[in-house]
Amino acid sequence: MSDGPLGGRTAVVTGAARGIGAGLARELAARGMRVALLGHEGDRLRQLADDLPAPALAYEVDVTDDVALEQAADAVRTGLGTPSVVVANAAVADAGPFADSDPARWGRIVDVNLTGSANTARTFLPDLTAAKGHYLQVASLAAIGAAPMMSAYCASKAGAEAFAHSLRAEVAHLGVTVGLGYLTWIRTDLIEDADRHGVMQELRGHMPWPVRDVYPPDRAAARLAQAVERRSTAVYYPRWLRLAQPVRAAMPAVVTRATRHYLPRIEARSSLTHTDLLGGGGRADSEAARPS
Numbered sequence: 001m002s003d004g005p006l007g008g009r010t011a012v013v014t015g016a017a018r019g020i021g022a023g024l025a026r027e028l029a030a031r032g033m034r035v036a037l038l039g040h041e042g043d044r045l046r047q048l049a050d051d052l053p054a055p056a057l058a059y060e061v062d063v064t065d066d067v068a069l070e071q072a073a074d075a076v077r078t079g080l081g082t083p084s085v086v087v088a089n090a091a092v093a094d095a096g097p098f099a100d101s102d103p104a105r106w107g108r109i110v111d112v113n114l115t116g117s118a119n120t121a122r123t124f125l126p127d128l129t130a131a132k133g134h135y136l137q138v139a140s141l142a143a144i145g146a147a148p149m150m151s152a153y154c155a156s157k158a159g160a161e162a163f164a165h166s167l168r169a170e171v172a173h174l175g176v177t178v179g180l181g182y183l184t185w186i187r188t189d190l191i192e193d194a195d196r197h198g199v200m201q202e203l204r205g206h207m208p209w210p211v212r213d214v215y216p217p218d219r220a221a222a223r224l225a226q227a228v229e230r231r232s233t234a235v236y237y238p239r240w241l242r243l244a245q246p247v248r249a250a251m252p253a254v255v256t257r258a259t260r261h262y263l264p265r266i267e268a269r270s271s272l273t274h275t276d277l278l279g280g281g282g283r284a285d286s287e288a289a290r291p292s
Helices: 020-031 042-051 067-080 103-131 151-174 189-195 197-204 216-232 238-246 246-267 280-291
Strands: 010-014 033-039 056-060 083-088 134-138 178-181 234-237
Touching: 010 020, 010 178, 020 042, 020 083, 020 216, 033 042, 033 067, 033 103, 042 056, 042 189, 056 067, 067 103, 083 103, 083 216, 103 134, 103 151, 103 280, 134 151, 134 216, 151 178, 178 216, 178 238, 189 197, 197 246, 216 234, 234 238
Parallel strands: 010 033, 010 083, 033 056, 083 134, 134 178, 178 234
Antiparallel strands: none
16 A cells, blocks of 8 residues: 555654554554654564564654653654654553552653653654654543543543644644544553453443443554544544543543442452553563663
């Protein structure tokens, strides 16, 4: 598909070692894009780069390190050319009550998911301006309706959503478009890890259908790639998630009313303990952030 609208162009995807990021990299490469894979887990990034059908570059970097991101950007420009698509996908999460949350881990989640996204945009904005390109911020249902036991993740995703709206207004006259990708529960190893904690699995089980369902990552990645191709302002997967936008003002009250009843019953059966950062990506981030 190298003769399509994305063919021969360069994309940057953060958090590309696994899950949505890896799936999106495959989808963009299938559309003829050269893809720069940024994130932790260098071995996984390099393996993915070798497997892609288009030229790719693997670069191990922490999105919270703006100096390292600048070095990564130089490597991308030299190796693949000026990026015209940038996807801020890198994210981490934990679960547990806010009252006894670890301040350092809470701050790390916000740093990766929000500040890391802003760092990514700032670093590559000159390229997107030159190319009149597209920036995609991967958001979440958590930005629309916050859930209990995931305060840092919800706060960071809501912040990333607001950041993308603000950035869109600033760069529209430059020919740069900004999109938001809203996803619900996707079967990545982060969600699978969360489901190993009985409390988290039960909390999701109390959500109404279809919100509680878990969806395949390959279809989510395909939807995001299609949105990049169309330079969409917003994309939702699954499509019903779009219906949450008109009623988002009512969602906090609905969530509060529901959790007031079932959260005490869950707590009576098992203690509400904290998880570490979830999934393989979370473990990799913890190891990378640990002082040497």
